[in-house]
Amino acid sequence: MPKDARLAMDQDALNAFLDTVFPQVKDDFWVERVAPYEITLRLRVGPQHLRPGGPVSGPAMFGLADVTVYLMTLALIGPKALAVTTNSSLDFLRKPKAGTDLLAEGRLLKLGKSLSVGDVLIYSEGKADPVARGAMTYAIPPAGSAADAYSG
Amino acid sequence: MPKDARLAMDQDALNAFLDTVFPQVKDDFWVERVAPYEITLRLRVGPQHLRPGGPVSGPAMFGLADVTVYLMTLALIGPKALAVTTNSSLDFLRKPKAGTDLLAEGRLLKLGKSLSVGDVLIYSEGKADPVARGAMTYAIPPAGSAADAYSG
Amino acid sequence: MPKDARLAMDQDALNAFLDTVFPQVKDDFWVERVAPYEITLRLRVGPQHLRPGGPVSGPAMFGLADVTVYLMTLALIGPKALAVTTNSSLDFLRKPKAGTDLLAEGRLLKLGKSLSVGDVLIYSEGKADPVARGAMTYAIPPAGSAADAYSG
Amino acid sequence: MPKDARLAMDQDALNAFLDTVFPQVKDDFWVERVAPYEITLRLRVGPQHLRPGGPVSGPAMFGLADVTVYLMTLALIGPKALAVTTNSSLDFLRKPKAGTDLLAEGRLLKLGKSLSVGDVLIYSEGKADPVARGAMTYAIPPAGSAADAYSG
Numbered sequence: 001m002p003k004d005a006r007l008a009m010d011q012d013a014l015n016a017f018l019d020t021v022f023p024q025v026k027d028d029f030w031v032e033r034v035a036p037y038e039i040t041l042r043l044r045v046g047p048q049h050l051r052p053g054g055p056v057s058g059p060a061m062f063g064l065a066d067v068t069v070y071l072m073t074l075a076l077i078g079p080k081a082l083a084v085t086t087n088s089s090l091d092f093l094r095k096p097k098a099g100t101d102l103l104a105e106g107r108l109l110k111l112g113k114s115l116s117v118g119d120v121l122i123y124s125e126g127k128a129d130p131v132a133r134g135a136m137t138y139a140i141p142p143a144g145s146a147a148d149a150y151s152g
Numbered sequence: 153m154p155k156d157a158r159l160a161m162d163q164d165a166l167n168a169f170l171d172t173v174f175p176q177v178k179d180d181f182w183v184e185r186v187a188p189y190e191i192t193l194r195l196r197v198g199p200q201h202l203r204p205g206g207p208v209s210g211p212a213m214f215g216l217a218d219v220t221v222y223l224m225t226l227a228l229i230g231p232k233a234l235a236v237t238t239n240s241s242l243d244f245l246r247k248p249k250a251g252t253d254l255l256a257e258g259r260l261l262k263l264g265k266s267l268s269v270g271d272v273l274i275y276s277e278g279k280a281d282p283v284a285r286g287a288m289t290y291a292i293p294p295a296g297s298a299a300d301a302y303s304g
Numbered sequence: 305m306p307k308d309a310r311l312a313m314d315q316d317a318l319n320a321f322l323d324t325v326f327p328q329v330k331d332d333f334w335v336e337r338v339a340p341y342e343i344t345l346r347l348r349v350g351p352q353h354l355r356p357g358g359p360v361s362g363p364a365m366f367g368l369a370d371v372t373v374y375l376m377t378l379a380l381i382g383p384k385a386l387a388v389t390t391n392s393s394l395d396f397l398r399k400p401k402a403g404t405d406l407l408a409e410g411r412l413l414k415l416g417k418s419l420s421v422g423d424v425l426i427y428s429e430g431k432a433d434p435v436a437r438g439a440m441t442y443a444i445p446p447a448g449s450a451a452d453a454y455s456g
Numbered sequence: 457m458p459k460d461a462r463l464a465m466d467q468d469a470l471n472a473f474l475d476t477v478f479p480q481v482k483d484d485f486w487v488e489r490v491a492p493y494e495i496t497l498r499l500r501v502g503p504q505h506l507r508p509g510g511p512v513s514g515p516a517m518f519g520l521a522d523v524t525v526y527l528m529t530l531a532l533i534g535p536k537a538l539a540v541t542t543n544s545s546l547d548f549l550r551k552p553k554a555g556t557d558l559l560a561e562g563r564l565l566k567l568g569k570s571l572s573v574g575d576v577l578i579y580s581e582g583k584a585d586p587v588a589r590g591a592m593t594y595a596i597p598p599a600g601s602a603a604d605a606y607s608g
Contacts, residue, residue, distance in 0.1 A: 022203075051174075057215075058214060058215065058218050058237050058240070059211040059212070059214050059215035059218070060211070062210060062211050062214040062215075062240075063209075063210065063211040063214075066210050066211070084244065085210050085244050086243065086244055086419070086441070087241075087242065087243050087244070087391050087441060087547075088210070088214075088240070088241065088242045089239075089240070089241045089242075089393055089545035089591065090239070090240045090241075091238065091239050091543075091565070091566075091573050091591060091593065092236065092237050092238055092239070093565055093566040093573060094566070109547070109549055109577075109585075109586055109589055110547075110549040110550070110585075114418060115390070115443075117547050117549060117589070119575070119589055121565075129566075130565055133565055133573070133575055133591060135545065135547060135589060135591070137390070137391060137547065139419075238571070238593070239395075239543050239593060241393035241439065241545055243391075243413070243414075243421050243439060243441065245413055245414040245421060246414070261395070261397055261425075261434055261437055262395075262397040262398070262433075266570060267542070267595075269395050269397060269437070271423070271437055273413075281414075282413055285413055285421070285423055285439060287393065287395060287437060287439070289395065289542070289543060291571075326507075355478075361519075362518065362519065362522050362541050362544070363515040363516070363518050363519040363522070364515070366514065366515050366518040366519075366544075367513075367514065367515040367518075370514050370515070388548065389514050389548050390547065390548055391545075391546065391547050391548070392514070392518075392544070392545065392546045393543075393544065393545045393546075394543065394544045394545075395542065395543050396540065396541050396542055396543070
């Protein structure tokens with residue numbers, strides 16, 4: 001990836017964007033760190049993320065991976081609320097530690113004109129082995145377009 | 153798949169199982185139809201499933217695909233709350249119709265001793281083209297075991 | 305999918321296209337049947353497709369799923385040798401029957417301006433249960449463009 | 457991952473294993489480096505790996521990712537020719553450089569009793585950006601068993 005890439009949105013800008021655009025989950029996510037093509041995103045685990053018995057649910061981990069790749073992309077291209085996920089793959093590797101936040105470590109592997117692709121490892125905070133891995137593809141709407149990326 | 157397979161849980165048993173084991177989402181899902189290796193599952197779309205602007209969120213569609221394959225598996229092997237998702241892939245194809253329930257059409261492709269695999273097409277009710285496709289793998293704990301399937 | 309879709313390439317045109325564009329594998333694949341958004345493709349299994357001990361190799365099954373979705377797409381849009389695979393997922397379900405051709409049953413789930421998505425079930429000829437399932441996404445180069453779809 | 461893990465097979469043992477068990481592709485692959493939970497595998501690109509026009513084919517990249525995760529697993533558990541791939545996902549990111557070997561960098565993310573999971577980035581030798589990413593799951597047959605892992 002270009003070593004001289006500049007961030008269009010820094011940590012503060014990304015956290016403010018989450019508050020504004022996703023108010024219903026603004027307390028769930030927190031950008032811990034961002035650099036070009038890299039991010040660390042926290043999921044503040046609450047009761048709404050849990051399955052019976054305590055582990056974080058699959059949909060909550062999907063959402064964490066999804067937002068991770070989305071924010072890595074926006075960090076470079078600026079705020080585009082219209083970008084949509086087109087593909088995801090996830091492997092669930094270990095049971096997350098009960099009552100513990102999740103940290104997602106993302107790498108942006110490609111930022112093209114119409115697609116961005118990133119992968120993610122998810123950890124229970126303080127543990128060395130990942131609980132899940134994922135990869136996500138986002139469709140980026142054409143510049144200046146209000147077009148629906150689903151039409152791609 | 154064996155043509156003479158028998159259901160261990162029918163429509164009523166699956167809907168009752170959802171109520172008991174997943175009380176926090178019991179109003180979200182409804183088994184419309186079940187047969188050996190096939191199921192139709194409804195997601196009653198509510199505000200908690202929506203992204204800003206109205207479309208059903210990715211995590212909600214992940215959850216629908218996930219529960220679809222889980223229930224197809226339980227329909228044949230009986231209630232095992234410990235079965236866990238080990239892998240998923242999803243393609244998001246079209247924007248779901250606003251204010252419309254989603255219907256998932258599932259096919260169970262394999263039911264082995266330790267793994268079950270199914271795929272799913274998700275439709276906005278009343279529309280002919282799918283909004284998403286997915287595939288899910290579940291790990292099934294050994295018979296009589298309280299073992300954690302994550303250790304597989 | 306549109307019920308009135310017309311084929312831009314029929315069975316003969318697709319088989320001739322394979323001969324011309326993929327001469328190195330032209331004897332491997334044969335289009336058995338094609339309709340709008342559907343195809344059946346045969347892999348004539350030979351020694352080059354086998355793993356030690358006899359089963360068809362993973363790469364051979366990947367190739368079969370890949371060509372299946374490619375040809376379903378070309379059947380509707382006409383010959384475009386530049387279309388490239390951008391994503392794939394595969395589950396390997398059962399051991400293929402030794403010494404037996406494979407048949408891939410493909411469904412085209414989306415044909416957009418820039419992406420096509422299809423899924424595939426692969427069977428050993430004469431067997432009822434699939435040996436693999438897959439999904440593939442293709443990037444379609446813009447009309448009239450010689451552009452490299454990898455730049456998308 | 458356990459920091460004190462020991463290799464059951466080192467670089468020489470893995471390269472010798474490839475020669476013995478996969479004689480038909482023994483000249484294609486070469487283990488460059490191996491450590492617990494990590495490997496670098498070379499694909500010596502030849503005419504048999506190319507699509508018309510020169511790029512390495514999808515099946516060849518699938519095969520490279522597949523063998524990468526397989527060898528990372530065997531490096532820890534020893535030679536088990538029966539282990540089989542159960543799931544794969546791949547994203548194709550950029551066109552590989554013509555006439556250039558591919559290097560796969562693998563990470564083993566989980567080694568359980570019955571499943572191993574790893575991910576892979578594939579590079580054209582000498583280039584900084586990956587041409588593909590993949591993840592693979594292997595089913596490991598029970599110790600001492602001649603059982604077919606496909607029955608899992």
